[in-house]
Amino acid sequence: MADDAPDKDSKTEDATDKRLEKAREEGDVPSSQEIKNLASLVVALILVAFIAPWFMSDLSAMMSGFLGQVHAYPTDQEGMIRTLVDLVAGVGWLMAAPFALAVVAGLIANVGQVGLLYTPKKLAPKLSTIDPIKGINRVISKQKVVDLIKQIFKVAIVLLAAWLIVLPAVPHPDVMAGRPVEATLKDLHWLIVLLLMTVVVAFSAVAFLDLMWTRHQRMAKLKMTKQEVKDEHKQSEGDPALKGRIRSMRTQRARQRMMAAVPTSSVVITNPTHYAVALKYDMDDMAAPKVVAKGMDFIAARIREVAEENNIPIVENPPLARALHAAVELDEEIPQDHYKAVAEVIGYVMRLKGAGKVK
Incomplete structure (x- = not known):
């Protein structure tokens, strides 16, 4: 509904890169x-x-040759058609260069402004374009007023150029009357070139200003409200609440995997209540003991519970438990600084197993 649409005055934020890219795609x-x-x-x-000049010279030579030999051309229908086709082909060949130049200039003008761009959405029909109300709005829009001013300005430029530059260069009729036709045509050609040069220079300024205006209008149209910027940021970066839930789920899964590793550990070193670190060591396959689970408070208590349920030895060594919890990440081997202390614990556990006090 129109009431739900953002007020133009509330669109105070410049368009984001994502908004600009979406607009370009459309x-x-x-x-x-x-x-x-x-x-x-x-x-x-x-x-x-x-x-x-080159075109007229070649065309004149072609037509002169054609007209000069018209009596020699066949008069039957097939021959006349072949002659006409040859004439049209010759003229078409002369027109090829100007046509190619016009096409290349159009492509350069378009690609130079927006780059190579293919937009299927732009080609798709829109029902809004046949809305009579919107059609009236387009007719009386600000852009139409600007276009009208530009057209008036361009006509004024042409008339001013003709009055100030071209007319003073036109020879007096008395002078023209005594000159050959070819010289008069050359003068006319020069005047047309002079007029076009003047118009091109003046229109260059118009084109530059129009380009600046077009870019300004587009950026103004694509402005966003603060809420739109926030919503886009959420979409790009992710909803904080959703990210929090995902992070929580990942933490929970990681904790479950960690708890599943406790029954495979060789010993659990505790604080005894605040810290718990589960170590795994196999002298045949491992160079040093590895931390397979660790945690504080509630997690430490849960590690102890799982260890007790699976008959894993629990050794109280507060300094070592705190040091290993702080220095070693999960699935990492203990550093050499703790070899001696951990070796004493492992040796103690092995002696208990040897005595049959633990499994």
Whole structure:
């Protein structure tokens, strides 16, 4: 509903990278139409200034040759069609260079602004585009007003350029009357080139300003509320509550695996109540005893319970229990600093087993 939509004034935060990337995937990119128009003008300038003389010269030679030999061409239907096809092919070949230049300029103008971009979502039909209410809003939108101002400004630029630059360069009619037609055509060609050059320079400024405006409008449209930024952060980083539950489940599973390792241990060293460390040692396979379980308070009590249930020897040695709990991680061998103290405990346990006091 409209009432649930965020107020535009509440959108005070700049769009995040994720929001910008999503907009790009949907085809919402800062593409200026004036940049494309400028590219078309540059192409027109190149065509008129450099290619048009060559094109007209070749076209004139082609047409002269064609008209000069018209009496020699076949008059039957098949022959006339073949002649016409050859003529069209020749003209088409002459047009290939200008056409290719226009296509390349359009691609450069588009790719230069937004890069290579394929957006299926942009091509998909949207029902909102046929909504009459939204259609009226688009007609009277701020962007349409800006577009109208741009068009008026461009027309004014062309008229001003023609008045200040082109008209003063036009030869007086008396001068033109006494000149050959070819010289007059060259003058006309130069005036057109001069007009296009002036318009290209002026439109470059228009295109630059339009590009800045387009980017500004896009960033303003993609602004986010503080809540939207928070929600996106939660989605990216994960809901803290959910992360807490996942962390708790992982801890619980790790604790269960640790408790399952207590029955395989050789001895449990305790504080006796606050710390408990279960060590496993096999002189045939292990270089040093390894910590298979450890914990404090409640976990320490549970380790002792599991050890008692499985007849694992429990030795009280508070300094050693605290030291091993602090210095050794699970599934790690004890450091050399504790070899002597642990060896005494292991030796004590083995003597008990030898005496039949423990299993």
